[in-house]
Amino acid sequence: MRIVLAKCPRAYSSHFQENSESLALAYLAASLRRAGYREVLLLDGSLTRLSVSEIAGRIMKLGPDLVGFTISDSTFLESTFQCAAQLRRLGSRSHIILGGYTPSFQHRETLFACDAIDSVCRFEGEETIVDLARALEERRDWRKVTGIAYRGSGSVVTTPLRRALRNLDELPFPSRDNVLYVIENMPETGVVGVSGSRGCYADCSFCSIRAFYDAENGPPIRFRSPKNIADEIELLVHTYGWSEIQLVDDVFVVPGQAGMHRLTQFVEEFRRRQLRVMLSISERACNIVDETCVMLREMGVRQILIGIEAGSDDLLNYYNKRTTIRQNQHAIELLQSMEIDPAVSFINFSPATTLEQLRQNLDFLLRLRVNFLQGLLNRFQIYPGTPLGEDILRSGRFVGKFPKYDYIPDDPRTDTIYKIVSQSCGLFLTTAFELKRIERQLRRLLFKTEDEGARSVRLREARNQFQRLQQSIMEDAGRLFRYVLDSVEAGSIKSDAEVLDCVLHLRNAVRHHFGIWHSQLAFFETFHPDLSRSDRCIESDSRAWINGLHEGSDHVRTNDQNVITHI
Amino acid sequence: MSELTIKMSSPTFDEIANLLATSPEFREAFAVDPVVAVQDAGIRLGPEETDALSRLASSRKMDGPEGFDDRLVLCSSSGY
Numbered sequence: 076m077r078i079v080l081a082k083c084p085r086a087y088s089s090h091f092q093e094n095s096e097s098l099a100l101a102y103l104a105a106s107l108r109r110a111g112y113r114e115v116l117l118l119d120g121s122l123t124r125l126s127v128s129e130i131a132g133r134i135m136k137l138g139p140d141l142v143g144f145t146i147s148d149s150t151f152l153e154s155t156f157q158c159a160a161q162l163r164r165l166g167s168r169s170h171i172i173l174g175g176y177t178p179s180f181q182h183r184e185t186l187f188a189c190d191a192i193d194s195v196c197r198f199e200g201e202e203t204i205v206d207l208a209r210a211l212e213e214r215r216d217w218r219k220v221t222g223i224a225y226r227g228s229g230s231v232v233t234t235p236l237r238r239a240l241r242n243l244d245e246l247p248f249p250s251r252d253n254v255l256y257v258i259e260n261m262p263e264t265g266v267v268g269v270s271g272s273r274g275c276y277a278d279c280s281f282c283s284i285r286a287f288y289d290a291e292n293g294p295p296i297r298f299r300s301p302k303n304i305a306d307e308i309e310l311l312v313h314t315y316g317w318s319e320i321q322l323v324d325d326v327f328v329v330p331g332q333a334g335m336h337r338l339t340q341f342v343e344e345f346r347r348r349q350l351r352v353m354l355s356i357s358e359r360a361c362n363i364v365d366e367t368c369v370m371l372r373e374m375g376v377r378q379i380l381i382g383i384e385a386g387s388d389d390l391l392n393y394y395n396k397r398t399t400i401r402q403n404q405h406a407i408e409l410l411q412s413m414e415i416d417p418a419v420s421f422i423n424f425s426p427a428t429t430l431e432q433l434r435q436n437l438d439f440l441l442r443l444r445v446n447f448l449q450g451l452l453n454r455f456q457i458y459p460g461t462p463l464g465e466d467i468l469r470s471g472r473f474v475g476k477f478p479k480y481d482y483i484p485d486d487p488r489t490d491t492i493y494k495i496v497s498q499s500c501g502l503f504l505t506t507a508f509e510l511k512r513i514e515r516q517l518r519r520l521l522f523k524t525e526d527e528g529a530r531s532v533r534l535r536e537a538r539n540q541f542q543r544l545q546q547s548i549m550e551d552a553g554r555l556f557r558y559v560l561d562s563v564e565a566g567s568i569k570s571d572a573e574v575l576d577c578v579l580h581l582r583n584a585v586r587h588h589f590g591i592w593h594s595q596l597a598f599f600e601t602f603h604p605d606l607s608r609s610d611r612c613i614e615s616d617s618r619a620w621i622n623g624l625h626e627g628s629d630h631v632r633t634n635d636q637n638v639i640t641h642i
Numbered sequence: 643m644s645e646l647t648i649k650m651s652s653p654t655f656d657e658i659a660n661l662l663a664t665s666p667e668f669r670e671a672f673a674v675d676p677v678v679a680v681q682d683a684g685i686r687l688g689p690e691e692t693d694a695l696s697r698l699a700s701s702r703k704m705d706g707p708e709g710f711d712d713r714l715v716l717c718s719s720s721g722y
Contacts, residue, residue, distance in 0.1 A: 452710070501707035533652075540656070543663035582708050589706070591673040594699075595662045598676065601698055602650040602658075 076212045077139040079169075080104055081118040083127055086153035093121045095266040096257055098323065099145045099175065099200075101249030102270075106201040109247045112208055117252040127154050131161040139169050141208055143196070146175030149478040152185070159191035170211055172223070174200045176283055177478060179290070180460040182224035183231045184477040193217075194225040198291050199273075201246065202237060239293025243273065244303045248310065258317055263512060267315075268323040269307055272298045275325040277359060278462075279382070280395040281422065284325050286460040296329070301337060305344035312352055319353045319519065327356040328367055338370045345374050353377050353522045360398045363406035368413050377518050378416040381406055385422065386439025387432045393425070395462070400439060407443050414535075416518055418511075419443065421450025424493050426467060426482045430564050433489065437560075441553050444546050446514070448507035451556060452500060454493055457482055488563050495559050495574060499581035502589040503552055509596050510545055516606060517541060533605050544599060548592045555584055650691055657685050675699065 080100045084093075100117050107115045116137060120130040134142060142162070144155045159171050174196035178185045182195040194217070196203045203222040210217040218225060222237040240246065249270075257265035274288040274296035285295060308320055328334050344350075355378040356371070363379070371379070383403040385391050391398060410417040423436050440447040457473060457480040458464040467473050472483045484490050517538050524530045559581065562568050568577050600606055650658075661668040661683055671679035676695045680687060687695065 497711075498709040501710045504710055505706035536656075540659045540663065544659070547663050547669070585708075591669050594673040594676065595669065597698055598662065598672070598695075599659065602655055602694070604650065604652050604655060 076112055076141070076208055077114040077116075077137060078107060078112055078141045078143070078208060079116045079118055079134050079137055079139040080107075080143045080145070081130055081134065081158075082121045082145050082147070083130060083151055083154040083158050084121045084124065085150045086157075092124070092261075092264075093119075094257070094261055094264045095268050095321070096122060096251070096253035097145055097147070098249055098268055098270055099147070100143075101251060101253075102246065103143060103145075103200055103204050104250040104252065105247040106205055107208060108250060110205045110208070112205075115250075117250065119253050119256075121151070122253055123256060127158045127161065131158050131165060134158075134162060134169070135165050135167060140211055142167075142169045142171045143200075143204055144171070144173045146173055146177050148175075149177045151175075152177060152188075152478045156189040156191070159189055163191040170194070170207070170217065172196055172204070172207060174203075176287060176458070179287065180458075181477060182233065186224060186226050186231050188477065190226070194220075194223045197222050197224060197233070197236060198287065199237065199240060201240065236291060239273075239288060239291035239297070241293075241297070243297055243299040246299075248307050251311070251315075254311075254315060254317075258315060263516070266321045267311060267317050267319065268321045269304060269311070270299075270323050271304045271327070272296055272324040276329060277326065277397065278395055279384075280393070280463040280466075281425075281455060281458070281461060282325075283458040283461055286458070286462075290460070296326070298337070301340040301344050305341070305348060305350065308352055309348055309350055312350065318351070319355075321355040323357075325357055326362070327358055328362045328371070330362055334362070335366070338367065338374075342370050342373050351375060353519065355380070357381070360403045360406035363409055365409065368409060368415065372413060372415060375522075376415060377522055378418060378515075379410055380418040380420060382420045383407070383443075384420065385425075385432070386436035390425065390428065390432055390436075393427050394422070404439075404443065407445060411444070414521070416514060417443075417445055419445050419447060419450055421447060421453055422455050423451050423453050424484075424489060425455040426463075426472065426484050428484070428489050429486055430488055430492075430560065433492065433560055434557075437553055437556060441549060444542065444549075446507055446510045446545055447549060448503040448510070448552055451552065452496060452503060454497075455482065491563050491568060491574060492559050495563075495568070495577050495581060496556065498578045500555070500585055502585050506548065506552075506589065506592050506596075509593075510548070513541060513596060513600055514545075516600075520605065530605065537603055537605055540603075541599060544595050548595070551588050551592070555581065555588065558584075650694075651688075654685060654687065654691065 080103050082097050082100060097119050100119060104115050104117050116139070118130060118133060120126075144159070146152055146155060155173065162169065162171065170193050171191060172194045173185060173192055178195040179197045182197060185195050186192060194207070203220060206220045207217055207223070210220055218232070219234065221234050224231055224233045254267060257267060274294070275282070275284045276296045278285050288295060311317060311320065328338055352375050354374060354376045356376055357380040360381050360383065363381070381403065384394055384396055386400055388399055391400065407417045407419070421436070421440065423433065437451070440451065457467055459468060467482050468480070473480045474483060475481045517534065521531065521534050521538065524534060559577065562577060568574055658680060662672060668679060668683060671682065676699050677687070677692055680695065
């Protein structure tokens, strides 16, 4: 039984390169291998930048019995449909199954949109993929596998949903076939992720996480034990020498005594093992308090992503965030005072956002003194299955069709603003990435040198300088955004010709400012006495070990450096 | 970003970084010609520093998209 688990690139060109392996594929592969399937190939074309044709070509060459595609979000659907169709054109008779958020909620649309697909896996896939492989191998009727949907005669048939996995510690550690690709090809930007939980106890109206896990009738959030997570992190550190981990959990600390107890267990596990790893987590602002931050810092957490989402309490209520802007600001300031880098996610444009709220959002973001360039351009996305997404779809306040829906805003002027910035401010995103990269470089250096008195002091000063440069960039960006906001509010941009005129004018202004930002950042990174691009999160001894691993192992390396194992 | 290896003395670096963070006029001038901007600001550079700053200016690459797709902004909004 030969199985390929694949991920296609996004449907359209993107300057955002994927910088981490797909944990979804890695968990599926691990489950299949534990079930005894040895010929399992991970083909992450999104990470390794393969085209749809290249992915299809490789799959054909391998001739698998089963092909599973993961769909992280709807932007991966079109390319995956193309790949599946191409496989059929090339004569593939493999069973093709898709899984992930969009196929889970929109299995009918998915199956009718692409008849090259045999089935859709709904919700968690570890048990389903193993059962499907067994059914195919034993030539049993795969249509009886639990947790799938398929095309029947003129309609889509669904089998009963599985119950959510109860004990996540029972899952095997994810297969890290692609971690070497990340480490070797993305030493500055690559991310090695660990999943310590599934789900979220909060119920934000825009978010797909709660909706996804609620559908399985399981608890809203399930945790692996701190020991089990520390075991995996320790294995990663010792095997690959990578000393920086992103815990991809949607929320890491939970409130109350249970949360503190869990955090204490983490600290003890890390201390007992003398595990020194720089961690990045996501957290809700309401859980960022002094005591928690001290413990997180002791664990090695040096960056926390907070979904602050809006600069107005009315909008936070609309999103059912159950936080306030005051809490959000306090959380950011607390992190900054404790030298933990805050990162923010933000939804600047939503169906309900008013011009006044766009102004409040901008003022709030500027007060936070963080890199908000992505958030400023971020527009609410309709996710079927979520409370807000379903509300919009039911009420008909949307345009477009599967898989790309777009909302109709209450105030059309906000759309005019979005239209202008989305055609003019792409360089904001380039700058946001550069800022993140340099901030991460500083964070790594600070983490490494915390015990080296003089250098550590010097690096703290470097971080202060960087933050001041960053804030000057944010203020420039804020002025450009405010210019559009003022112009639209004044009624001077209404017709298509006026919009185009504004787009052209703003493009020039953004390009001019980008030149200034780029100069500042290039100067800072190039000439700072303590910064060096050779400071990366992999230790030199480990690099030698990894080189040895390649030379002496049965890993097969292809031209594009993709690492193929177990096949 | 440039791959120059020459570092500046800390005081010189600090002076320039401070101006970049606080003076819009200096930032504009620095983007046009860093060596001239620094000299006009009265900061003295050694020959190696002058050379390295000149090379920094000539090695700059400015690229990126003018527009973007809304779905990609969301997809890339994580901390990393």
